[in-house]
Amino acid sequence: MRDELQKSLRERYPLIFGAAPAHRDPFKVLSPFQVWGFECGDGWFDLLDALALNLQYATKSTGAPQVVAAQVKEKFGCLRFYTDLADARQRAMIELAETMSGRICEECGNRGALMSTNGWLMTCCPAHAAGGEE
Numbered sequence: 001m002r003d004e005l006q007k008s009l010r011e012r013y014p015l016i017f018g019a020a021p022a023h024r025d026p027f028k029v030l031s032p033f034q035v036w037g038f039e040c041g042d043g044w045f046d047l048l049d050a051l052a053l054n055l056q057y058a059t060k061s062t063g064a065p066q067v068v069a070a071q072v073k074e075k076f077g078c079l080r081f082y083t084d085l086a087d088a089r090q091r092a093m094i095e096l097a098e099t100m101s102g103r104i105c106e107e108c109g110n111r112g113a114l115m116s117t118n119g120w121l122m123t124c125c126p127a128h129a130a131g132g133e134e
């Protein structure tokens with residue numbers, strides 16, 4: 001994901017996505033998310049934005065646990081969002097986002113479908129299905 005989009009998510013949801021890398025404690029063991037950030041395409045920005053909005057709102061309004069991203073990546077063509085703490089409702093939100101990622105082009109955010117290209121699974125729209133770069 002482009003740096004500016006990652007920065008935007010970190011700024012909007014600092015409790016979920018953590019401080020900017022410069023503010024890390026160098027002696028603390030880092031999670032994959034802290035090391036690699038968002039390991040997925042720009043097309044899932046809105047999906048992650050909506051997910052984080054709802055996760056944070058659940059914490060603020062109902063006292064649900066504070067979700068902290070441990071790893072956010074693409075796997076088998078779909079989004080995977082790993083966290084240690086989450087209640088049943090928050091886990092259901094994450095599951096829904098992961099399911100929706102299989103219908104949203106990871107490149108551009110248009111409607112897409114899970115496709116297999118040379119053994120690689122990827123969710124893409126018709127324009128990006130042929131491995132097209134913009």
Ligand SMILES: [Zn+2]
Pocket residue numbers: 105106107108109110124125126127128
């Ligand atoms: Zn696309």
